[in-house]
Amino acid sequence: MIQLNNKNLLFVGIGNVLKHDDGVGVYISNHIQETGKKRSLTVEVSIENYISKINQVNSGHLILIDCVDFNKKPGFWDILPVERINGFITNTHNISLNKISELFNSKTYILGIQPENIRFGENLTPEIKKTADLLIKKINELN
16 A cells, blocks of 8 residues: 555545445445544545535545456455546546546545446445455554
C-alpha cells in the first residue's frame, strides 16, 4: 500500500450489494475499525450524495473502495491515485470517480478490487471475500 500512516484517513465504501462482488467496497468499509485518524463511510451507489459529508471530514487522504475491472485475475487489488483510474472500469456510479474526485478537498485514491461476478445476487464470491478480508486486516492494522 502507499504510505498512509500518520495521515488522517477516510475510507469510503462504494458499490451495489445486490450485484455480488460489486458490493466489495461496502463490505470492506463496514468492517473498518475506526480510530482517531481512521474513519470509514459507506455510500453504496450514491457517492454524489455524500460530497459535503466527505469534505467535512478532515482527512489527509480519501480512499474510495470499489470493484474495478483491471482485466486481471479476480481478487487482484491495487491502490492508485484517482487520476490514474482512466482506462479502468468502475461499475455502478452515476458519475465517474475521476470526475467526482475534483469536488473533494483531500488527495483521493482508489482502492480497487478486481471482481469475479457482478451479476445480480447477494454475497461476495469466495475469492473476492478472501481478498476483502485481507484488505480489512491491513487497513485495521494502520495507525
